[in-house]
Amino acid sequence: MSVDNRRRRFGDRKEGRRLRTLPALNQFEPYIMIERSDSCNYFSGAVEITETDRWLRAKRQEGYKGLGMLHLFIAAYIRVLCQLPGLNRFVSGQRIYARNNIIINMMVKRGITVDAEETCAKVEFEPTDTIYDVYRKMNAAVEEIRSSDDSGTESTARMLMNMPRLILKLAVKVIKLFDYFDWLPSSLLGVSPFHGSMIITDLGSLGIGPIYHHIYNFGNLPVFLAFGAKRRAVELDRHGQPVEHKYVDYKVVCDERICDGNYYASAFKYLRYYLKNPGELERPPERVIEDID
Numbered sequence: 001m002s003v004d005n006r007r008r009r010f011g012d013r014k015e016g017r018r019l020r021t022l023p024a025l026n027q028f029e030p031y032i033m034i035e036r037s038d039s040c041n042y043f044s045g046a047v048e049i050t051e052t053d054r055w056l057r058a059k060r061q062e063g064y065k066g067l068g069m070l071h072l073f074i075a076a077y078i079r080v081l082c083q084l085p086g087l088n089r090f091v092s093g094q095r096i097y098a099r100n101n102i103i104i105n106m107m108v109k110r111g112i113t114v115d116a117e118e119t120c121a122k123v124e125f126e127p128t129d130t131i132y133d134v135y136r137k138m139n140a141a142v143e144e145i146r147s148s149d150d151s152g153t154e155s156t157a158r159m160l161m162n163m164p165r166l167i168l169k170l171a172v173k174v175i176k177l178f179d180y181f182d183w184l185p186s187s188l189l190g191v192s193p194f195h196g197s198m199i200i201t202d203l204g205s206l207g208i209g210p211i212y213h214h215i216y217n218f219g220n221l222p223v224f225l226a227f228g229a230k231r232r233a234v235e236l237d238r239h240g241q242p243v244e245h246k247y248v249d250y251k252v253v254c255d256e257r258i259c260d261g262n263y264y265a266s267a268f269k270y271l272r273y274y275l276k277n278p279g280e281l282e283r284p285p286e287r288v289i290e291d292i293d
Contacts, residue, residue, distance in 0.1 A: 011095075012097070013092060013097055013182040014182060014186055014189065015090070015097070015099055015100060015101075015189065015195065015220070016089075016090060016097035016098050016099040016100050017097060017098050017100070018095055018096070018097055019089065019096050019097060019098055019291070019292060019293070020293060021292050021293050022096060022292070026096065026257075026260075027095075027096065029257045030091050030094040030095065030096065030257050031094050033256075033257055034094070035217045036091075036215045036216065036217050036222075036255055037214065037217055039255050039256045039257050040214065040215060040253050040254070040255070040256070041253070041254050041255075041256045041261075041264070042212050042251070042252070042253055043251065043252040043253075043254065043264070043268060044212075044249070044250075044251050044252075045249070045250055045251075045252070045268060045271075045272065046247050046248065046249045046250070047247065047248055047250070047272050047275045047276060048245050048246070048247055048276065049069075049230065049246050049247065049248050049275065049276070050245050050246045051276070052072070052275060052276060052278055053230070053246055055278050055279065056068060056069075056072070056278070064132075064135055066139070067131075067135055069202070069204060069227060069230075069248060070106075070138070070200070070202045070205075071131060071134050071135050071138060072131065072275060072278055072281070073200060073225065073227055073250070073275070074104055074125075074134050074138065074200065075129070075130070075131040075134040075274070075278075075281045076270075076271050076274035076275050076278075076281065077104070077198060077200075077225070077271060078102060078104075078125050078127065078129055078134070079270070079274050079280070079281060079285060080267050080270045080271050080274070081102060081127060081197070082127045082128075082285045082287075082288045082289060083270055083285075083289060084259075084263060084266060084267045084270065084289075085098065085289055085290060085291040086098075086258060086259040086263055086291060086292075087222075087223070087258070087259065087263075087264075087267050088102060088197050088291070089222065089258035089259065089291070090220035090221070090222050090255075090258065091220065091222070091255060091257050091258065092179065092180070092182070092220045093180045093181065093182070096257065096258060097220075098291040098292075099197055101124055101197075102124065102125040102126070102127060102197050103122055103123070103124050103125075103195075103196040103197050104122075104123050104125060104196065104197060104198055104199075104200060105120055105121070105122050105123075105193055105196040105198070105199040105200070105221070106120070106121045106123075106138075106199065106200050106201070106202075107119070107120055107121075107193070107199075107201065108120070108121045108141075108142055108145050108146070117154075119145055119153050119154050120153045120191075120193035121138075121141045121142060121145055122141075122190070122191070122193070122196060123137050123138060123141045125137065127285070127288045128284040128285060128288065129284075130281055130282055130283060130284055131278065131281040131282055132282070152187075152190065152191030153191045153192075153193060155191075156188065156191050160172075175188075176218060179218070179219070192219060193219075194216045194218050194219025194220070194221060195219045195220050195221065196220075196221055197221075197222075197223070198221070198222070198223040198224070198225060199215075199221050199223070199224050199225070200224075200225045200226070200227075201213065201224075201225075201226045201227075202227060203226055203227065203228045203229070204227060204228050204229040204230060204248070206229075207229050208228060208229060209228035209229065209231075209249055210226040210227050210228040210249050210250050210251040211226055211251065212226070212251050212253055213226050213251075213253060214253060215253050215254070215255060222254060222255040222258050223252060223253070223254045223255070224252070224253045224254075225250060225251075225252050226250065226251050226252075227248055227249065227250035227251075228248065228249045228250070229248075230246055230247070230248055231246070231247050231248075231249070232244055232245070232246055232247075233245050233246075233247055248275075252268070
């Protein structure tokens with residue numbers, strides 16, 4: 001997905017190609033549900049990770065220090081996109097597009113203190129990436145942020161905040177207008193935390209459960225995924241004996257305009273499967289399915 005061999009046609013955008021064969025009703029929806037706040041769907045799930053946790057511990061003993069649920073959620077999501085590429089669509093300017101690449105956004109704190117500064121990590125992945133590729137790329141991105149004094153996201157925000165309030169309000173309106181018509185420069189898209197395939201937050205690292213986090217009206221992020229801390233639950237097995245299991249809860253807020261409910265349901269089932277079977281993510285997928293035209 002990071003390399004698109006299709007020739008760019010009139011109506012395509014820098015980040016994706018316009019889907020022209022969608023049913024008319026689907027193409028009409030963005031004119032009724034204009035903002036993402038009009039079209040949010042909310043999904044809550046939990047996955048049993050007793051065996052997954054053992055797998056993670058074994059991999060950390062093999063040398064993959066710090067490998068955790070964050071890497072696993074990202075790798076599983078990328079693998080879902082290989083089977084259901086419609087999840088990597090986005091809506092801009094009342095039109096639906098298939099994204100050319102996979103970009104995962106995540107807010108990263110520069111330190112472990114409460115008042116440490118936060119910035120955005122944007123990492124591009126290949127559809128064939130394994131859990132090891134995700135581990136390497138995410139760790140490299142976080143290390144780069146924490147070892148530098150500034151990032152493109154921070155410097156852009158600082159430049160804007162140097163403007164007087166009224167000028168800044170006008171500038172934001174101009175930016176939104178440029179985004180609508182795909183006039184924003186690639187350099188700005190490359191640092192924007194509001195453009196990408198998905199944004200994820202690890203609330204388990206804060207020791208709390210997941211929240212429903214809104215998706216932004218500005219930009220084109222179609223999915224926000226939050227997962228929480230691991231929890232234990234005692235349940236009865238088939239013989240009526242109490243057994244302790246380990247779970248992770250997660251919540252997803254998604255743009256209903258990019259695909260229908262059945263498509264999302266299939267995607268969540270795939271996600272749960274890969275989270276429970278992380279060994280599947282150790283090798284590339286057998287094939288990558290392309291989105292429709």
